[in-house]
Amino acid sequence: MAIDTGTPAGSGAPAEASFGQPEDAHQLSAKLRNAAVEALPPGRLMPDRQPAYVASWIYVFGVITIAALSIVILTGCVLAVMGPTWWHVSTTGLFVNSLHLWSVEVFFFAMVVHLWGKFFMAAWRGRRRATWITGVVSFMVSVGAAFTGYLSQQNFDSQWISTQAKDGINSTGAGAIFNVTNFGQMLMWHIVLLPLVVVLVVGIHVLLVRRRGVVPPFADPPSSGGTAQATAAAGAATIGADGTGPVPTPSPSSNGGPA
Amino acid sequence: MEQLSLVLVQLFGSVVDLNRPGHYLHWGFIQMSLANAIVIGLMVVVFFAAILIPFRRHGGKS
Numbered sequence: 001m002a003i004d005t006g007t008p009a010g011s012g013a014p015a016e017a018s019f020g021q022p023e024d025a026h027q028l029s030a031k032l033r034n035a036a037v038e039a040l041p042p043g044r045l046m047p048d049r050q051p052a053y054v055a056s057w058i059y060v061f062g063v064i065t066i067a068a069l070s071i072v073i074l075t076g077c078v079l080a081v082m083g084p085t086w087w088h089v090s091t092t093g094l095f096v097n098s099l100h101l102w103s104v105e106v107f108f109f110a111m112v113v114h115l116w117g118k119f120f121m122a123a124w125r126g127r128r129r130a131t132w133i134t135g136v137v138s139f140m141v142s143v144g145a146a147f148t149g150y151l152s153q154q155n156f157d158s159q160w161i162s163t164q165a166k167d168g169i170n171s172t173g174a175g176a177i178f179n180v181t182n183f184g185q186m187l188m189w190h191i192v193l194l195p196l197v198v199v200l201v202v203g204i205h206v207l208l209v210r211r212r213g214v215v216p217p218f219a220d221p222p223s224s225g226g227t228a229q230a231t232a233a234a235g236a237a238t239i240g241a242d243g244t245g246p247v248p249t250p251s252p253s254s255n256g257g258p259a
Numbered sequence: 260m261e262q263l264s265l266v267l268v269q270l271f272g273s274v275v276d277l278n279r280p281g282h283y284l285h286w287g288f289i290q291m292s293l294a295n296a297i298v299i300g301l302m303v304v305v306f307f308a309a310i311l312i313p314f315r316r317h318g319g320k321s
Contacts, residue, residue, distance in 0.1 A: 055314045055316060056309075056314055057308075057309035057310075057312065057314055058309055058310075060309075060314075061309060109298070109301075109302060109305075112302055113302060113305055113306045113309060116302075116306050117306065117309065117310070
């Protein structure tokens with residue numbers, strides 16, 4: 001990367017010397033900026049190369065999940081602007097409504113495949129617990145967002161689902177503050193609160209992936225001899241953003257950083 | 260275009276009849292719609308495909 005965020009050679013000065021004046025280092029903005037750059041240097045935030053073991057379809061499904069979430073948000077914004085009559089009656093409205101629904105289906109489908117893959121990789125290894133937990137939390141919050149979406153359709157389906165769900169919700173004691181038969185409340189949960197949480201948690205999840213790196217493969221048992229060396233060699237190699245490689249690992253900052 | 264849409268709808272309708280109550284599967288106290296079971300089965304198939312199918316890189320290496 002062209003931007004050098006490290007300490008100037010021989011000066012011993014902190015990283016903020018590259019961005020601000022030393023006399024401003026006590027300001028909140030400088031402290032926040034320095035903390036952010038220290039946690040996620042540009043080379044780690046947008047790396048050109050990844051370890052060779054990132055070449056897996058499981059990560060493609062993670063990207064599909066984010067792409068589907070983008071379509072969900074985009075079509076949801078269109079539905080919010082145009083309103084229920086438009087999405088129930090007009091041809092274009094029905095089309096956008098269907099895009100919103102089917103992108104949610106793709107979102108959950110890809111997310112579950114990604115989640116299964118990461119579970120069997122034990123992706124919480126190497127100080128990656130927060131990455132795993134944010135993934136699980138984003139899945140659970142997404143279930144709530146989808147549920148409130150079904151309640152916001154304004155049709156017989158949403159009436160059926162809400163009247164079926166109310167007893168379950170009430171049995172948990174949450175019915176007093178989360179009333180599934182209150183359309184206005186469910187709509188606000190669906191289009192304001194839960195999307196905010198989903199986007200926030202998914203964003204943190206992606207930043208944690210950049211900060212901690214992708215979990216390496218399991219090491220082979222020592223008895224397998226040469227195979228263990230092959231696994232170590234595969235982990236030490238990287239591939240370029242365009243899929244070329246593998247090539248020798250250039251530096252810790254470009255392959256996702258230390259665990 | 261409209262005729263094509265009608266043909267597609269009739270073809271789809273001949274395979275999957277949505278104008279009646281859905282099919283449900285029962286295993287003891289577990290009850291699941293056939294549609295959901297199909298989606299879960301597809302997810303399992305795609306998961307194993309994602310594990311087993313080599314991820315091809317530029318140059319033909321996998």
